[in-house]
Amino acid sequence: MNVLVINAGSSSLKYQLLDVDTGEVFAKGNCERIGIDGSFIGHQERGGEKERLVVDLPDHKTAVKHVFEIIDGLGLPVDGIGHRVVQGGWYFPESAVVDDEVLAKVREVAPLAPLHNYAEADVVEICRELYPSLGNVIVPDTAFHYNMPERAWRYALPRDVVDSLHIRKYGAHGTSHRFIWRAVQEFTDGACHKLVSCHLGSGASLCAVEDGHSVETTMGLTPLDGLIMGTRCGTLDPATVFYLQREGGYTVDEVDTMMNKQSGLLALSGISSDSRDIEEAAAKGDEKAEVALDMFAYRSAQLILEMAEAMEGFDTIAFSAGIGENSDDARARICAKLGWMGVRIDDAKNAVRSDEVREISAADSAIRVLVVPTNEELMIALDVQEKLA
Structure with missing residues (x-):
């Protein structure tokens, strides 16, 4: 077809x-x-x-x-x-x-x-x-997260407000996370049961996938929540919005633009929203670039453990999307911050570039670490085949 x-x-x-x-x-x-x-x-x-x-x-x-x-x-x-x-x-x-x-x-x-x-x-x-x-x-993109447990999707706001305005955690990148789960299952012959799926690109999110079901994710009502991204700030104190308006004199639209298009890696590095440019600058000794990369890895590691808590443990991490697939530096930094819990990667395997699913974890790693090139288009096409059959 x-x-x-x-x-x-x-x-x-x-x-x-x-x-x-x-x-x-x-x-x-x-x-x-x-x-x-x-x-x-x-x-x-x-x-x-x-x-x-x-x-x-x-x-x-x-x-x-x-x-x-x-x-x-x-x-x-x-x-x-x-x-x-x-x-x-x-x-x-x-x-x-x-x-x-x-x-x-x-x-x-x-x-x-x-x-x-x-x-x-x-x-x-x-x-x-x-x-x-x-x-x-x-x-x-939100469909994969639709049936997350209520403890994961509900916000602690007045119920009448939440219900009337349909406010909840919707998540995003669901099609990619669904494909990643499918690819991991094929690669491991069904041995994976609790996966932390890491879609790391200019837009980035994590997903806790337990036996094929999304039980938690990092993006929220909108794709602004969660990880530090290319130009998005990710999670911060919501009162920051009020403070910027009251004390900074910014309008709602200006705050929206700031947080979605002027923040993230771009703001931290002062160089670019592209991690390749930032890695190059950090290698030359740029301190702001180094801070940006360290913060991205730190926040990623933190939220990986949030995903793990949602499943009461995890057996596999899969890195995907632009940064996850292509940046051995980002993968190494994130896994190093999880080293205290036994996550180990093989540096030689991590340095390999490939369009295939591959394992980069060391033999003694407590958690299996994979790189999975995502394919949202194939996932969409498979759904078309199923629905139009």
């Missing part, structure tokens, strides 16, 4: 056409700067050279049309479309075939992720309009 996976953002649209049964990726790309001057499509076929197609992309509808023109040119059938949806809200404990009611619910919960859900709903609607014969499936 060939599935077109679409991931729409406020001004971008990623796509990938793949065969669910073989995992072969026929084509993938990204429509950039939608509605902004200088728009283009970066396109790649069957792992070949990347092309930069300069095209006018005034809106998402135009971008979708271009994507289908590109896909049609491959001469391959498209059997279904899968859409990544950031926020499923209080409606979706699993992926869902799109109908009018489902689409309305995606829009209803959009205030929880306004930069993403509105664009995602628009693109789903466009696909239904332009290609009515194709089935569409939404795959919410």
Whole structure:
């Protein structure tokens, strides 16, 4: 079954056409700067050279049309479309075939992720309009965390407020954490039962996965909570918001921008939100860069133990996403901070780069440590296959 996976953002649209049964990726790309001057499509076929197609992309509808023109040119059938949806809200404990009611619910919960859900709903609607014969499936990032225990998702706020405004921990990166669990199970032949899944990238979250079920995660009502990230501050005293407004004179929108786009590794290092730049600077003796890396590892180790508590122990850690997969330095720093509890990695194994799942723990490690390249697109495509079968 060939599935077109679409991931729409406020001004971008990623796509990938793949065969669910073989995992072969026929084509993938990204429509950039939608509605902004200088728009283009970066396109790649069957792992070949990347092309930069300069095209006018005034809106998402135009971008979708271009994507289908590109896909049609491959001469391959498209059997279904899968859409990544950031926020499923209080409606979706699993992926869902799109109908009018489902689409309305995606829009209803959009205030929880306004930069993403509105664009995602628009693109789903466009696909239904332009290609009515194709089935569409939404795959919410929050679905994997929907059935966490109440002790994990409920906030200690007045119940009438929480219930009327649907305030709870929703989490994010659920599709990635679900794939990571699946890959770990295959790699360990089912030996893993309590996994701390570490999706560490520009956006970062941890998930406690016990026998395939999410029982705790670090992101909360929004993706701002939890770990220090590229430009997000992560968890801090909520009264900081009030203080910034009262004493600093910042508006709500300014605080929102500060905490989501001007904080995190960018603010700590004063250099970049990209850990590669920060690692390079730290290696040259930059003290702020070193502090940024140390704080990222310290906070990660702290929250790994929070995930472990949710499962009353853990047998495996899996590192994934941009930093988790590619930074041997970040993995080494985090595991070193867990050394007191017997976590050990093999430095030679940790230094290896690979697109395959691999083990980096030392022979005497109390916890198994893996690196798992994530594949959210495949996970989405598998859901499309299941729902449209």
